[in-house]
Amino acid sequence: MSMNTQGRPTSAGEAAATAHKTFTGNKALDMEEPLIFEIGRTDICGVDLDEVEDFQPRLGKHERKSEIGLVGLSEPETMRHYVRLSRNNYAIDAGLYPLGSCTMKHNPRLNEKMARLPGFGDIHPLQPISTTAGAFELIDELARWLMETTGTSAVAMSPKAGAHGEQCGMMAIKKALEARGEPRSIVLVPESAHGTNPATAALLGYKVVAIPAREDGTVDVSAVQEKLDLYKGEVAALMLTNPNTCGLFEPQVVEIAKAIHDAGAYFYCDGANFNAIVGKARPGDLGIDAMHINLHKTFSTPHGGGGPGSGPVVLSDRLAPFAPLPFIRKNGSELEVIETRDQLVEGEDPFGRMTAFHGQMGMFVRALSYMLSHGSDGLKQASEDAVLNANYVRVGLQDLMTLPYGEKPCMHEVLFDDTFLDGTGVTTLDFAKAMIDEGYHPMTMYFPLVVHGAMLIEPTESESRASLDLFVATLRDLVMSAKSGETERFAGAPYHAPRRRLDETSAARKPILKWTPPAPAQVEPLVPAE
Amino acid sequence: MRYLPLSNNDRADMLGRVGVDSIDALFADIPANMQIEDLENLPRRKSEMEVERVLSRMASKNVSASSVPFFVGAGAYKHHVPATVDHLIQRSEFLTSYTPYQPEITQGTLQALFEFQTQVANLTGMEVANASMYDGSTGAAEAVLMAHRITKKKKAVLSGGLHPQYREVIEGITHQLPGGSVVSMPADPMGTEDILAQIDDETSCVVVQSPSFYGQLIDLKPIADKAHEHKALLIAVFTEVISLGLVESPGAQGADIVVGEGQSLGNPLTFGGPYVGLFATRQKYVRNMPGRVCGETKDAEGKRGFVLTLSTREQHIRRDKATSNICTNSGLCCLAFSIHMTLLGETGLKKLARINHTNAIKLADMLAGIEGVEVLNDSFFNEFTIRVPANADDVIEALAVNGVLGGLPVSRLEPGKDGVQDLIVVAATEVNTDEDRAAFVSALKEVLA
Numbered sequence: 001m002s003m004n005t006q007g008r009p010t011s012a013g014e015a016a017a018t019a020h021k022t023f024t025g026n027k028a029l030d031m032e033e034p035l036i037f038e039i040g041r042t043d044i045c046g047v048d049l050d051e052v053e054d055f056q057p058r059l060g061k062h063e064r065k066s067e068i069g070l071v072g073l074s075e076p077e078t079m080r081h082y083v084r085l086s087r088n089n090y091a092i093d094a095g096l097y098p099l100g101s102c103t104m105k106h107n108p109r110l111n112e113k114m115a116r117l118p119g120f121g122d123i124h125p126l127q128p129i130s131t132t133a134g135a136f137e138l139i140d141e142l143a144r145w146l147m148e149t150t151g152t153s154a155v156a157m158s159p160k161a162g163a164h165g166e167q168c169g170m171m172a173i174k175k176a177l178e179a180r181g182e183p184r185s186i187v188l189v190p191e192s193a194h195g196t197n198p199a200t201a202a203l204l205g206y207k208v209v210a211i212p213a214r215e216d217g218t219v220d221v222s223a224v225q226e227k228l229d230l231y232k233g234e235v236a237a238l239m240l241t242n243p244n245t246c247g248l249f250e251p252q253v254v255e256i257a258k259a260i261h262d263a264g265a266y267f268y269c270d271g272a273n274f275n276a277i278v279g280k281a282r283p284g285d286l287g288i289d290a291m292h293i294n295l296h297k298t299f300s301t302p303h304g305g306g307g308p309g310s311g312p313v314v315l316s317d318r319l320a321p322f323a324p325l326p327f328i329r330k331n332g333s334e335l336e337v338i339e340t341r342d343q344l345v346e347g348e349d350p351f352g353r354m355t356a357f358h359g360q361m362g363m364f365v366r367a368l369s370y371m372l373s374h375g376s377d378g379l380k381q382a383s384e385d386a387v388l389n390a391n392y393v394r395v396g397l398q399d400l401m402t403l404p405y406g407e408k409p410c411m412h413e414v415l416f417d418d419t420f421l422d423g424t425g426v427t428t429l430d431f432a433k434a435m436i437d438e439g440y441h442p443m444t445m446y447f448p449l450v451v452h453g454a455m456l457i458e459p460t461e462s463e464s465r466a467s468l469d470l471f472v473a474t475l476r477d478l479v480m481s482a483k484s485g486e487t488e489r490f491a492g493a494p495y496h497a498p499r500r501r502l503d504e505t506s507a508a509r510k511p512i513l514k515w516t517p518p519a520p521a522q523v524e525p526l527v528p529a530e
Numbered sequence: 531m532r533y534l535p536l537s538n539n540d541r542a543d544m545l546g547r548v549g550v551d552s553i554d555a556l557f558a559d560i561p562a563n564m565q566i567e568d569l570e571n572l573p574r575r576k577s578e579m580e581v582e583r584v585l586s587r588m589a590s591k592n593v594s595a596s597s598v599p600f601f602v603g604a605g606a607y608k609h610h611v612p613a614t615v616d617h618l619i620q621r622s623e624f625l626t627s628y629t630p631y632q633p634e635i636t637q638g639t640l641q642a643l644f645e646f647q648t649q650v651a652n653l654t655g656m657e658v659a660n661a662s663m664y665d666g667s668t669g670a671a672e673a674v675l676m677a678h679r680i681t682k683k684k685k686a687v688l689s690g691g692l693h694p695q696y697r698e699v700i701e702g703i704t705h706q707l708p709g710g711s712v713v714s715m716p717a718d719p720m721g722t723e724d725i726l727a728q729i730d731d732e733t734s735c736v737v738v739q740s741p742s743f744y745g746q747l748i749d750l751k752p753i754a755d756k757a758h759e760h761k762a763l764l765i766a767v768f769t770e771v772i773s774l775g776l777v778e779s780p781g782a783q784g785a786d787i788v789v790g791e792g793q794s795l796g797n798p799l800t801f802g803g804p805y806v807g808l809f810a811t812r813q814k815y816v817r818n819m820p821g822r823v824c825g826e827t828k829d830a831e832g833k834r835g836f837v838l839t840l841s842t843r844e845q846h847i848r849r850d851k852a853t854s855n856i857c858t859n860s861g862l863c864c865l866a867f868s869i870h871m872t873l874l875g876e877t878g879l880k881k882l883a884r885i886n887h888t889n890a891i892k893l894a895d896m897l898a899g900i901e902g903v904e905v906l907n908d909s910f911f912n913e914f915t916i917r918v919p920a921n922a923d924d925v926i927e928a929l930a931v932n933g934v935l936g937g938l939p940v941s942r943l944e945p946g947k948d949g950v951q952d953l954i955v956v957a958a959t960e961v962n963t964d965e966d967r968a969a970f971v972s973a974l975k976e977v978l979a
Contacts, residue, residue, distance in 0.1 A: 033641070035641065035644070035645055035648075036645050036872050037645070037648060040872065040875060041875070042875065042876040042877065043875075043876075043877055044875055044877070045873070045874060045875050045877045045878035045881070046612070046614070046872070046873035046874070046875070046878070047612055047873050047874055047878050047882075049878060049881040049882055049885060049960075050881075050885065051881060051884075052881075052884040052885055052888045055884055055888065056891070057776070057884075057887060058887070058891050058894075058908075058909055058910065059747060059776065059777060059887070059909055059910075059911070060747050060749075060908065060909030061749070062740075062747040062749070062777050062778050062909060063776065063777065063778065064774075064775070064776055064777055064778045064779065065778060065782075066655075066778075066779075066782065067876065068652055068653060068774070068775070068779075068876055068879065068880075069652035069876075070649060070652060070653070070871065070874075070875055070876040070879060071872075071875055071876065072872065072873065072874060072875015072876060072877060072878055073872050073873065073875070075612070075614055075873065078614055078618075078869065078872050078873050079614060079617075079618070081872070082618045082621075082624075082642070082869060083618070083621070085637070085638040085641055085642055086618075086621045086623035086624050086638045087623060087638065088623075088635070088636070088637035088638040088641075089623040089624065089627045089635065089636050089637070089638035089639055090623075090627060090632070090635040090636060091622045091623045091624075091625070091626040091627045092622075092626040092627075093622030093623075093625075093626045094622065094623065097628065099628055099631075102628055102629075104626075104628060106533055107625065107626050108533060110578050110581060110582070112620060112625075113582075114581070114582070114585045114589075115800070116616075116798075117585065117586060117589040118589070118594035118596060118597070119586075119588070119589025119590055119591070119592040119594055120585075120589050120592070120800065120801065121798045121799070121800050122594040122595045122596050122608075122798060122799055122800075123592045123593070123594055123595060123799060123800075123801050124595055124600075124602045124606055124608065124799050124801070124935070125605075125606055125799070125801050125802030125803075126602055126604050126605070126606070126938045126942065126943075127593070127595070127602050127930075127935050128926055128927055128930045128935070130927065130930060131592065131593035131930055131935065132591075132592045132593070132801065133591045133592070134587075134588040134589055134590065134591030134592040135588075135592050135801050137588050137591065138585075138588050141588075145572065148569055148571050148572050149569060149572075160664035160665065160668060160803065160804070160858075161664060161856075161858035162858065163845070163855045163856055163858065164664060164668065166855065167703075167855060171702070171703075171706055174706055194845075194846075195845035195846035195848070195849045195852065196845050196846075196855050198845075198849040198850035199845035199848070199849060199850060199852040199854070199855035200855040201850065202849075202850035202851070202852070203675075203854065203855050204706050204707070205706070205707055205708040208849075208850040248559065249557075249559035249560055250559075251559045251561070253561075254561055254564065277557075277560070279566070279568070279569050280557055280560065280565060280566065281557075281560045281564050281565055281566060282564075282566060285564050285566075286564055296858075302625045302626055302862070303626065303627065303628045303629070303861070304619075304624065304625060304627075304861040304862030304863075304865070305624055305627045305628070305629070305630065305636070305638075305639035305642075305861040305862060305865065306628070306629040306630065306639065306661070306822065306858065306859045306860075306861030307629075307662075307664075307804075307858040307859045307860045307861040307862065307863070308664070308803070308804030308806075308858065308860045308861065308862060308863055309858040310803075310804070324702070325698070339942070339943070340942075340943065340945050342945040342946055343945075351702065351706075352698060352699075352701060352702025352703075352705065353695060353698040353699050353702050354668070354699065354702070355664065355665060355667050355668050355695075355699060355803070356605055356665065356666065356667035356693065356695035356696060356699065356802065357605070357606070357667075357695065357801070357802025357803060358801060358802045358803070359802065359803055360803040360804045361800050361801035361802055361803055362798075362800040362801075362803060362804050363803075363804060365585065368585070369581055369585060372573075372576050372580075372581045372584060372585070373531075373532075373533070373575065373576055373578070373581050374531060374533070374575055375572065375573055375574040375575035375576060376568060376569035376570070376572040376573065376574060377531075377568075377574050377575055378531040378533075378534070378574075378575040379569065379572075380568070380569070381531055381534060382531075382533070382534060384553045384556075385534055385536050385541070387553070387556050387557070388536070388541060388544055388545065388548070388553060388556065389536075389544075391548045391556055392544045392547060392548060394548075395547055395548050395549065396547075409548075409550070409555070409556045409558070409559075411556075432632070433634070436632065436634055436635055441628075441632060441635065442632055447846070461533075461534055461536075462533065462534075462535065463535065464535035464536070464540075465535075465536060465540045465543075465544060467535075492830070494634050494635075497634035497635050498634065498635070498637050499633065499634045499637055499829040499833060499835040500634065500829040500830035500831050500833070501634065501829060501830050502633045502634065502827050502828070502829045502830075502835045502836075502837050503827045503828055503829070503830075504633075504827065504837050504839065506827055506828075507825040507826070507827035507837050507839040508825070508839045508840055508841070508842070511816065511823070511825045511839055511840060512825055512826040512827075513644075513647055513651075513658045513659070513816070513823060513824070513825050513826075513839075514644070514647050514648035514651045514652075514657075514658065514659070515644070515645070515648045
């Protein structure tokens with residue numbers, strides 16, 4: 001490693017050539033920050049704790065003998081360290097974050113406030129049920145909103161994230177097939193699907209068979225039927241995202257659902273894009289059997305730099321009996337909490353348990369806070385605005401960038417391919433990195449896989465018209481620049497971010513996954529050896 | 531609607547620009563008979579004040595841990611979290627950022643993850659850690675799947691000291707695997723089971739929790755040795771991460787995968803989630819590890835920077851060949867963990883662990899002094915199991931009526947199991963005062979009288 005242990009740059013580099021080099025390596029508000037292991041000390045503590053006097057452990061022979069290898073910082077140092085780190089992050093609160101399929105919408109702070117009420121934030125999942133009636137009431141009320149918006153009659157609340165929800169839905173399907181005495185071996189997944197879909201199916205031992213997309217980016221019912229015929233009696237389920245990852249509503253979804261059901265299979269819908277149709281259509285009416293809802297996408301719980309998520313799964317009547325423990329059984333207005341098998345009654349046959357405890361309660365509170373705020377009218381308006389904003393971006397760019405499926409309306413996100421960059425020497429990656437210099441987080445790139453050099457833009461309903469106008473103008477300027485041969489603007493981008501392009505190849509080839517103390521400096525002997 | 535920036539004029543103008551005469555034209559791909567006018571059973575929008583009123587009313591029906599003498603643990607623990615932690619994780623730049631797919635503008639999240647991974651690896655005595663799992667229980671299930679991949683075997687042996695819900699999560703997923711099997715040992719409150727006898731050449735992994743669900747500290751070394759003799763892996767589980775400040779690390783005892791719940795540091799109880807799963811292993815298994823991983827690299831100018839790496843294991847690249855289907859980690863919760871850990875440091879974690887242990891010893895001795903009450907564990911950290919001369923469920927309910935949340939009756943998670951109907955798992959942490967302990971003892975005496 002050629003870097004010194006303070007983590008300061010060894011050279012300021014060409015990008016800063018016009019400005020003079022600073023002593024610290026900082027550039028005004030743009031500050032370098034070492035690792036805690038480089039600035040912390042083992043004998044410093046930022047929490048005041050009393051020393052236990054006359055400590056008499058009762059640990060058997062299990063007392064730790066070695067040092068742990070942790071360092072501490074005082075409170076002001078801790079504050080400064082993390083505040084400085086935070087300033088190297090892009091965030092939806094700071095700017096437009098058009099990551100298609102990820103839905104970076106506004107995260108209301110009311111939700112944060114509500115989740116921190118002691119009655120929600122400071123209750124234990126295993127304290128007596130009689131002392132948490134309000135928690136189960138909240139879970140039940142959120143469940144009602146999820147069932148109403150999706151047109152379904154059951155929901156498994158405990159999955160921890162979208163992919164975990166997929167796993168839950170697919171496990172319910174597997175269990176249902178076993179209960180019918182018809183275990184099956186194949187799951188159909190369109191090529192445009194999220195990677196989690198085939199990964200989930202494979203995890204459960206299913207063979208994944210791909211369904212090709214049509215010319216127009218949607219799934220043809222006849223392509224599904226063909227596979228159902230080819231693998232007669234073997235198809236357990238179809239996993240379909242709708243609206244799909246090309247930003248299009250699947251127009252034949254009802255026919256597809258019917259074909260799947262006629263073949264005795266189940267229809268799993270990936271609900272990542274449910275935010276486009278809340279209040280406009282209900283997946284249950286369309287014939288789905290299971291669909292996870294990413295509360296962090298559709299219902300505004302914060303993404304937190306990669307989580308936590310929450311992925312409740314709504315279920316059709318056919319799958320409801322197999323929903324995992326725990327669940328709430330309603331007797332009139334009485335809520336009964338079912339945690340173990342001995343509490344089950346006729347008709348309940350859970351496939352198991354997804355997680356300890358009751359699921360992502362903190363996210364439930366935030367999602368319900370969001371839904372109550374919007375109400376039925378606001379949820380519908382949010383979907384409409386999300387779709388309108390995406391189409392506004394589409395028409396603002398379609399003459400310069402290329403739409404793989406023609407100039408037709410999209411849902412909440414618009415997909416471009418890289419044909420418009422042909423001959424410019426600029427790639428989708430370069431284009432994305434140049435957006436960073438303009439102050440934007442790039443769109444989702446190279447996904448979905450069915451389109452070459454894909455750029456998937458989802459502005460969400462949280463953007464104002466002025467914000468969209470500037471975004472469109474910026475992208476237009478970038479396209480013109482690429483077409484007029486200004487490749488430097490792209491090839492080395494980003495120039496103005498806290499870091500230039502990072503070497504991901506060597507990171508993967510020789511992984512350095514934790515900090516290790518630098519080797520002690522070689523001390524030159526004062527007297528050369530003879 | 532306060533969250534929507536478009537005015538009706540904007541909408542009308544924008545529809546014009548898009549070239550349609552109504553918003554419905556943009557939804558034309560939805561079959562007409564499937565479109566709905568309204569979500570008719572749901573109420574209309576509410577002001578901030580109204581939402582607060584509705585949710586506060588629900589919250590007020592719950593008894594919060596801070597409002598009573600509180601001794602419930604069993605996988606989630608009431609600790610004091612410094613105010614700094616919650617302030618920092620609510621900074622917009624952390625709270626409202628996505629998974630760091632564009633490392634040039636997410637170095638804050640990435641560096642914090644790198645620091646987190648180092649803390650977790652060092653705490654557990656392992657060589658590498660990932661960037662967190664959903665929680666301890668799902669992490670444990672992923673560890674079993676990882677062991678199956680490494681050993682190419684599919685039999686998991688689960689200790690009777692494993693948290694019953696962790697056991698159920700592992701059983702749930704492994705039962706669905708072709709050829710998967712699980713041997714679950716009977717409930718083992720005192721850590722006396724003979725798990726070595728269950729390990730054979732078919733065994734892929736042995737899953738052992740220490741401190742156990744019942745609080746007992748378990749010697750992992752002989753289990754690791756026996757597992758390795760049969761080319762099986764030892765998966766060491768913990769639910770109370772603060773124990774690692776005082777107890778020998780699982781890595782030092784020969785564990786191959788260490789997985790645990792990190793909620794105790796930085797994260798509130800929040801009724802069971804979101805929490806943060808800690809996951810660490812040996813360097814040689816790193817490419818079989820599930821979940822996100824952050825690694826160090828350099829940028830084009832030679833500056834140190836961090837990126838998500840080893841993504842060729844992951845679902846978005848490998849699809850049906852991925853090591854797991856995980857996409858989300860527990861980002862903000864692992865940040866909270868890491869900040870709290872940084873505030874504590876080596877000195878603070880050890881002190882905190884000693885306070886927890888001492889409070890547990892004090893409580894255990896006080897409870898053991900009550901007639902008919904027996905403390906089962908001869909070694910423990912901040913949690914132990916008592917046997918009461920009554921149905922444990924009834925005792926806990928009666929204590930609650932008396933304003934004390936006195937632990938978990940084992941029968942709630944293990945209904946009908948032999949030998950556990952009169953057991954209560956009791957946790958003590960730094961939040962408990964002398965008054966709390968006195969209130970518990972006097973309430974328990976009264977309930978048992």
